[in-house]
Amino acid sequence: MGDLRAALAPDRRAGRTIGLVPTMGALHEGHLSLIRRARSDCDAVVVSLCVNPSQFDEHADLDRYPRREREDADLAAAAGADIMFAPPVQEVYPPGFATSVEVLGVTDRLEGEARGVAHFRGVSTVVTKLLCMAQPDVAYFGQKDAQQAVVIRRLVADLNLPVRVEICPTVREPDGLAMSSRNALLDPDGRERALALAAALRAASERAVAGERSTETLLGAAADAMVPFGVEPEYLTIVDPDTFAALERLDRPALLVLAARVGAIRLIDNVSLAPTVGGATSPADAGSPLASHLLMGEPTTCSA
Numbered sequence: 001m002g003d004l005r006a007a008l009a010p011d012r013r014a015g016r017t018i019g020l021v022p023t024m025g026a027l028h029e030g031h032l033s034l035i036r037r038a039r040s041d042c043d044a045v046v047v048s049l050c051v052n053p054s055q056f057d058e059h060a061d062l063d064r065y066p067r068r069e070r071e072d073a074d075l076a077a078a079a080g081a082d083i084m085f086a087p088p089v090q091e092v093y094p095p096g097f098a099t100s101v102e103v104l105g106v107t108d109r110l111e112g113e114a115r116g117v118a119h120f121r122g123v124s125t126v127v128t129k130l131l132c133m134a135q136p137d138v139a140y141f142g143q144k145d146a147q148q149a150v151v152i153r154r155l156v157a158d159l160n161l162p163v164r165v166e167i168c169p170t171v172r173e174p175d176g177l178a179m180s181s182r183n184a185l186l187d188p189d190g191r192e193r194a195l196a197l198a199a200a201l202r203a204a205s206e207r208a209v210a211g212e213r214s215t216e217t218l219l220g221a222a223a224d225a226m227v228p229f230g231v232e233p234e235y236l237t238i239v240d241p242d243t244f245a246a247l248e249r250l251d252r253p254a255l256l257v258l259a260a261r262v263g264a265i266r267l268i269d270n271v272s273l274a275p276t277v278g279g280a281t282s283p284a285d286a287g288s289p290l291a292s293h294l295l296m297g298e299p300t301t302c303s304a
């Protein structure tokens with residue numbers, strides 16, 4: 001880890017901007033879009049790779065999490081990374097490690113509730129460590145993990161960490177499935193059934209664009225769209241995008257968030273929703289790449 005600081009020292013001394021993209025590896029186009037964005041914004045780009053055991057709530061999920069470090073290094077370099085930082089777990093959590101970072105409030109709900117308090121504590125602790133080690137000017141995260149993005153913004157603000165946080169849009173497969181390292185674990189039947197998540201988001205988006213404001217109706221449409229796939233939501237709700245508190249009416253910009261298990265594989269996804277004004281989308285929704293992608297079926301990218 002001292003090596004990372006040493007490797008970045010010349011950039012820092014020269015006043016070059018440093019971008020950090022934290023990942024757990026098994027890189028896909030979603031990760032690569034973050035790296036490309038960092039490349040276009042920053043002088044030096046660091047990609048970290050750490051399958052962080054402390055944020056996994058299930059041993060089986062940690063054990064089967066795909067690992068392909070060598071391939072990841074090539075992909076990251078091709079997307080513009082200068083440094084791939086993949087510290088061994090014992091180096092991240094050496095004997096005697098006793099400190100954790102815990103964001104309260106927003107972590108109580110949804111992912112925090114489903115995966116337990118240790119999940120976001122693990123995320124917050126490892127991200128804080130990575131930010132301290134790399135001391136980047138900008139750190140890049142994906143909207144795919146929307147609640148995680150809110151948690152990270154919170155901890156950066158609360159701890160006065162001198163870093164700008166950029167949240168990049170979710171990159172999808174052409175059929176709408178949000179890219180995820182866990183998709184590689186789906187068998188062909190599971191891959192088909194995983195489309196339940198995108199179908200749910202699309203159904204709710206379409207009704208929101210058509211003027212529906214009752215979250216009950218929007219969520220009903222989303223749940224109905226999942227039925228043909230034989231996939232049930234673990235949670236499916238419409239929340240305030242900053243607090244993740246549930247909303248009863250779509251009377252301001254909101255986020256539909258969804259988690260579901262497809263066989264043993266747990267997937268999450270989300271889409272921005274906004275009320276329509278006189279049949280047109282309100283400014284907050286207009287041009288939302290995710291919403292329009294879900295309607296049009298085209299992949300979104302983060303490259304700016």
Ligand code: AMP
Nearest residue numbers: 023024025030141142144145170171179
């Ligand atoms: P992970 O390796 O799953 O921990 O993800 C590392 C970073 O990539 C996180 O900030 C994720 O939100 C982001 N990410 C994961 N999947 C996608 C995706 N499909 N599109 C955009 N960003 C993503």
